[in-house]
Amino acid sequence: MNDNLIIAGKSYSSRLLVGTGKYKDFAETQAAVEASGAEIITIAIRRSNIGQNPNEPSLLEILPPSKYTLLPNTAGCYTADDAVRTLRLARELLDGHTLAKLEVLGDPQSLYPNVVETIAAAKTLVAEGFQVMVYTSDDPIIAKQLEDIGCVAIMPLASLIGSGMGILNPWNLQLLMERVQVPVIVDAGVGTASDAAIAMELGCDGVLMNTAIAAAQNPVLMAGAMKKAVEAGREAYLAGRMPKKLYSASPSSPTAGIISSVRS
Amino acid sequence: MITVSINGEPRQFPQAISIAAFIEEMGLTGKRIALERNGEIVPRSTFATQQLADGDRLEVVVAVGGG
Numbered sequence: 459m460n461d462n463l464i465i466a467g468k469s470y471s472s473r474l475l476v477g478t479g480k481y482k483d484f485a486e487t488q489a490a491v492e493a494s495g496a497e498i499i500t501i502a503i504r505r506s507n508i509g510q511n512p513n514e515p516s517l518l519e520i521l522p523p524s525k526y527t528l529l530p531n532t533a534g535c536y537t538a539d540d541a542v543r544t545l546r547l548a549r550e551l552l553d554g555h556t557l558a559k560l561e562v563l564g565d566p567q568s569l570y571p572n573v574v575e576t577i578a579a580a581k582t583l584v585a586e587g588f589q590v591m592v593y594t595s596d597d598p599i600i601a602k603q604l605e606d607i608g609c610v611a612i613m614p615l616a617s618l619i620g621s622g623m624g625i626l627n628p629w630n631l632q633l634l635m636e637r638v639q640v641p642v643i644v645d646a647g648v649g650t651a652s653d654a655a656i657a658m659e660l661g662c663d664g665v666l667m668n669t670a671i672a673a674a675q676n677p678v679l680m681a682g683a684m685k686k687a688v689e690a691g692r693e694a695y696l697a698g699r700m701p702k703k704l705y706s707a708s709p710s711s712p713t714a715g716i717i718s719s720v721r722s
Numbered sequence: 723m724i725t726v727s728i729n730g731e732p733r734q735f736p737q738a739i740s741i742a743a744f745i746e747e748m749g750l751t752g753k754r755i756a757l758e759r760n761g762e763i764v765p766r767s768t769f770a771t772q773q774l775a776d777g778d779r780l781e782v783v784v785a786v787g788g789g
Contacts, residue, residue: 477789487787502788505729505781506755508748517785518754533788543758547783550763551756619789668789 461696463664465641466557466589466610468527470497473658474688475529475643477668478521481677488520490671493681500529500559500666503548528552529591531559536572538562538579545583558583559613559645561593569619569646573600577607584608593645596630602637612638613645613666616657620669622649625656635661651680651687658691659699724776735774742769748782756783 462469476496481487491499499521521528530548532541545558560579564572571594583590584607591611592604601612614634617623624647625631635642641663648654648667657665665688674680725734728748735744741764745751757764758781764772774780 478787479789481787500789501785503756503783504786504788506750506753506784508728508750508782516754517787528785530785531788543761546763547756547758547781548785550765551754551783551785666789 461692463641465498465591470527472497472685472688473664473692474654474685475500475645475664475666476671476681476684477666478517479533479668480672484515484517484520486677487517490677490681491521491526493678493685494671495685496526498527498529500531500668502533503530503544503551523552523555527557528555529557529559530555532561532579534563535561536563536575538575538582541575541579542582542586545588546586549588556587557589557591557610559591559593560609571595571615573597577603580604580607580609591643596627596634598630598634598637601634601642605638605640609640611641611643611663613643615646616644616653617647619646620673621647622670622673623647624649624653625660628656628660631657631660631662648684651683654684654687655691655694658688659694661695664688724774726774726776727779729780729782738773738775740770741772741774744774744780745769750782754784757781758783 462471463473472495474494474496475498476491476494477500478487532544535541535544541560541562562572562575562579564570573595576594580590580592590609591613592609593613594600594604596614604612616625643664643666644657644662645666648665648670654665671677671681723734724738725732760779
């Protein structure tokens, strides 16, 4: 069955997108990304440590753009201006690569998105030719506005970044998905495999996570678990679950032909 | 003598130099970096021809792990 995820016209067989932060070293990053099966991986753009460790390997040597679709993000930006500048630098760094993750945060405690700044940045970036995958709240009206601006994927939080609290408001995610045509990817909040499966069972097109894998006791094992959970959740969604009911008068085994101690 | 801000830190150079020469002096030649000067991207293709000027603010960035 061909059930690929299509983002901005490009087809991906994996519906799990992973971040590359918070790992203990590059070897662990590489092993976890590999085990996740992810094809799209997020990276951050940061000031170079000038004059320090000139021979330090770079992230792009272990996760080369030839093998992965890199998704530079604007994590840590609190204004539209900073987010736009960061992605312009990313585009230059990655030789004109235009697919990017926009994220403009509201405050450093919650890391909740600032949707006003996010919308402003999205308008500028789309006008400059970026293909914007946008991190946002689970507000369906804002999501629709971001789609109308031209974002190529809407990425609502399921709970706060790094919280591992799981899918706190499945109803809002459903409202959002009803209004948006572009792929909807849950970004933030997944804590363990069942959370990823729930997001996919709801009908989300994909899941993006970082901390749930990187902060697991065994990140590489968790990366594999997340791969299976996303696949399982997707298949369950496509299969269509049975209706829930309090009890059933229809047992799984035939009601006819049961042996009986009572002669009739 | 010119003074240039690099990633927020002031740095002095005896004379105006090209951005390519600056990158070499910083040990960044051949590294995958991107450079912003006074808020504007400096395309890699122009590194050899652009000169640093006194008071320039440079941001030099790399890709790192992140979510």
